[in-house]
Amino acid sequence: MIARILYRENVHGVLNYVLGKTKSTVLGFQNTYSDMDTDKEFFGSVLYHLGNRHGSEKRYVHTTINLPRGERLGNGDFFELSKEYMEHMGYGEQPFMVVRHHDTKHEHVHIVSTTIREDGSMIDLSNDFRRNVATQKHLEKRYGLSPSPEAKQQNELPIYRNPQFKNKDVNGVRFYMQDILNNTLQKYKVRSFRELTELVRPHHIQVKTVKNNKDRVGVTYGIAINDGYRSRFIDGHTVHPKLSGPKLQKVFERNQSSKLLPMVKKRLEKQLRTTYKLFRTIEPEHLPDILKSHQKMDCKVDYDKEGTAIGFRIYDKSGYTFKGEEISRSLGIRRNTELFGSGYTQMYMESGQLTLELRKAITEGFRISYNNSGRKNLFSEHINGSSVRKIAQAMAKSERFVFLKKYLHTDNRSLGGLIQAEFPKVKDNLHIKESVREENELEKKAALVRGLIDKHVFDAPKSKGILFELLRSLGAKYDNSTLTYANSYRHRAELNLGNVPWPKQIDFHVSPGFVRENEKVLAGLLQKKTEKEIGPSPTAIFLPLMFPNVYQAMAEEYRIRFETLGLKAYMKNTEHLHRRFEKSPEDYIRFFNAKGFYFKKVEGKMCICSIYSKYPVSVALAPKLQAYLFSSNDLYNVLENQPNVLQSIKNKGQD
Incomplete structure (x- = not known):
């Protein structure tokens, strides 16, 4: 199921198209004097008068709901699905009409309504794409329909389509053109009509341009299909106002002049x-x-x-x-x-470029082998102890090596000889490079520890007791005024911390990913970097769970800044994950509540907070997101119910 939303400034053209099809069925009306027998002219007048109470260009909404090809719903079920869709999209109290068309191979309905309420206010259209996707997912499950394609798709070249039209189906031709042309202009930065012509030719669309006396460029579009069907050429402005010659010329000039x-x-x-x-x-x-x-x-x-x-x-x-x-x-x-x-x-077997590609492939082999080894030692140590046979086996998994082998057209013996010849040079150079990098990284860790202590990032009474965990949280260990990596003694950096108390039982293991994130965050806090400069990942908020003593001892000023950064990063990532399931502002709040996060008003602004924070930290939502939440009629009740949800989490010990 795919739902498509279009906003319009005028409604009569939409109604003429929706009701003008010979093969169409009015499934019903909603929020009018009759669900089935409302006069169509009267309905159009209602929408017209409501829409003219507001000056927005998005006064009217035209939605199409398309079922997967080969799947059907009865008129009654399709009407109920349409009503549920409009309810979830925020149009439950608006007048709307549902019309079923039978002119394509897939079943679909058209829904026409207005975004303007009776009091002259406008329905909040923020996050309508998010609501649309989530509502689709919900209705697909409820009505047993095949799922719609995921939003993420690979960037592929155009698919050659072969549209089917019936004679005099002008609207079908126009909407097909509009769809293909809009998608092409969104996907590519087109710079001329000639380029546009080549891009849409595989879709059987023809483009013609003409200049008038004032040197203004006009454009018309036509369809030509292999089976002999040819449409008449339609003026660009008729296909869509944004597809007229002058409008496209501005787009082309902007793309052409880009730096x-x-x-x-x-x-x-x-x-x-x-x-x-x-x-x-x-x-x-x-x-x-x-x-x-x-x-x-x-x-x-x-x-x-x-x-x-x-x-x-x-x-x-x-x-x-x-x-x-x-x-x-x-x-x-x-x-x-x-x-x-x-x-x-x-x-070209003797080319210098092939030598460079082989060296890159061998380097990739070292990295693949190291990642598969569990990283029990340093990369430089792994390099030093690796044989050509071991790396050659890892290279076989490299895309670069597969590419080279495919087009070299040589036997394994000759290819092995090429690898054998380059292996010692690559190994030595990579070993030196990684050794230098590791030494520099260790020096940075030592400088970071000194800075954290000197600037009192941790409360003085507790700083001594957390040194062991702090060092391990940075992937390091300390002995006799020397800092080394936690998994190697190969490199050493001077660091005088005095006597560091060791715990009675050492049971400390954490993933390298959390170590890197922790080091990045602590360095950013120490150097007072901005959120953009630090770039915390969504996992940053969980660092206090991984290193509890370290973050428990953190001074209030730094802890508050850390919690603010972590909360922002987590919220941004999590709301993206929720998007496909979220059907309303209420869902947005409930999904976060279920994870231990809640919302409250602070100085008139909606903010998000966390039960996991040590201090009362809040992050203000973006203006559009606030408008989205405030558009809910049930916002007060949802906010009032938050303490019950959060208390349930605490009772289960999940806080």
Whole structure:
């Protein structure tokens, strides 16, 4: 099930479209004088008068609810589903009409309503996307429908669609064009009508431009499908006001003048030249796979009518698309006949670039091997004790090595010889590099400990007693005025702490991730860095659970700042996780309550707090989020019930 929301400034055009289909059924009305027999003209007048009580451009809402192809609901069930949807979206008390259309292969309804209430106020539209997704998930389960696609999808090249239209289906053509053109302009930073034409051609859309006497550019769109169907060309403004010639010209000029454009071109040129150096010959058909594997670049090869490769287009992650010659004239397929004209693909065995790629693959092999070893010692020690056989086995899991092996076209013996030749150099260089890094990191840990003590980050009476746990929370240990890593004595840093009391029983193990997070947070607090500079992760809020004595002894000033930073980071991440399940402002609050977080008003602003905080810390919500919560009619009761939920958590010992 997929629900799509469109906001409109005028309602008559929407009603004419929804009610103008010959194959349509009015399923019912809501909040009018009759659920089934309301006069359509009267309903339109009601919406018109309500909408004109407010000046917003989003006075009216047009929602379509689409079922998965092949799945059906009866008229009664579809009407009930629509009513539940509107209730969850905040339109439960608004007049609305539900109309079912039968002109496509998938079942769908159109719902028309207004965002303006009887008192002239406007329904809060903040977080409507969040509500929409969560409501979809809820209704899919309730009515046994197939789940809609997840929001996260890989960035793929356009899918060639083959739309089906019936004669004179002007509205169907227009909405298809609108959908494809809008998606294309959102996905790509288009810079010209020519580029737009090429991007939408696979979707069977044609683009024509014309200039008038005042040099203004006009644009029309048409459909041409292989089965012979051709639509008449429709003016861009008719398809959608934002798809008119002048409006698109402004978009193109903005994208063309972006300061990002020359930097993207320069980066792509460097990446392409690096790949070219690696190959003696390239079969054009293999170029998309080569660039995807080697540079993570999306590419499409262009062919002439005879099937000969004439060029390629790069679809960059920035949203820009370029032809090869546009990045640099010397990079095109026609300019590189020796590279692209042989008819097969072969890496250049003697190239310096292949040597660099092999060294990178061996380095990746060391890191993969170290991660699989459980990190019982330092990386430099692991490097020193690793054999070429051990690293070669780990390299087999590296994407880079798989890519090299695929296009080298050589036997394992020869490939092993190449690895054997480069292994000693890579091992020595990596060992030296990691040793220096580890020494510097240990010195930083020592300086951090000195700073924490000198600036009284921890209360003086308790600072001595927590030194052991503090050092271990930084992945270090102390002995005879010397600081070392917790899992190695290879490196040493001077640190005079006097006599550090050791616990009677040493049972201290924590993941490297928490150690890194703890060091980052403590260093940020000490240096008074901003939240952006520290960049705490969502797990930062749990550091007091991992290192209780350390954070219990932290001075009030630093503890309050830490709890504020941790609460912000946790809230930002958690509300993203809740999004797919949240159907209302009440859900937003209840989901956080269930985890031990609550909301309260502080000086008129809604703030989030935590039962896990040592001090009364609160974080103000963003203005749009506050408006979203205040839009709830049941906000007072939800806030009043918070203590009961929180007490239940405490009674279970989960605080």
